[in-house]
Amino acid sequence: MSKNEIIEKVKEVISPVLESGGYELVDIEYDLSQEGRVLRIYIDKDGGVKIKDCETVTAMVLTVLDTHKIIEEDYFIEVSSPGIYRELKKEKDFLRYIGHRIKVKLYNSMELPQFGKQKVFFGKLKDFKNNTLWIVLDNNLEICFDMSIVAKVNLEPDISILFDK
DSSP: OOHHHHHHHHHHHHHHHHHHTTOEEEEEEEEEETTEEEEEEEEEOTTOOOHHHHHHHHHHHHHHHHHHTOOOSOEEEEEEOOOTTOBOOSHHHHHHTTTSEEEEEEEEEEEETTTEEEEEEEEEEEEEETTEEEEEETTSOEEEEEGGGEEEEEEOOOGGGGTOO
16 A cells, blocks of 8 residues: 555544544654654644643554554554644635734745745735635735645744733
8 A cells, every 4th residue: 555545544544533532633644764654643622632632542543543454564653733833734724723823835936026036924814715825924915825836834823922011
């Protein structure tokens, strides 16, 4: 089985189990590391993910994967939260994080009169519809990107609020 087939099959069998436990499957990676094959599972839940949640999900996933025998080779499993710099991939991710600060990375540089040529933009997510991402840049300029030109979007914590008094 190819890497993508393994990821899709794992997603198919663990999603219902995670959902029944109150967890959202955010993403799955299956890679080769120095230690060997590693299956990384990113989860989320209302109120955030704690270490105990990662332990619980690890046990759930191992039980399901042992039953279905999807991965024949030896592997390690890592379960974690997607973190504060979480990547936004699905429409529901974008809609969930409207109003949050994001970082948008394009496949190719874009020419903007106010900024010149650039490939990375920071601002607040204003809207997402019809596969178009709307953001308000730090200088209050509103801009939109068709998702076909967007390589990656991540949450970008606004640390300036730590210094505002």
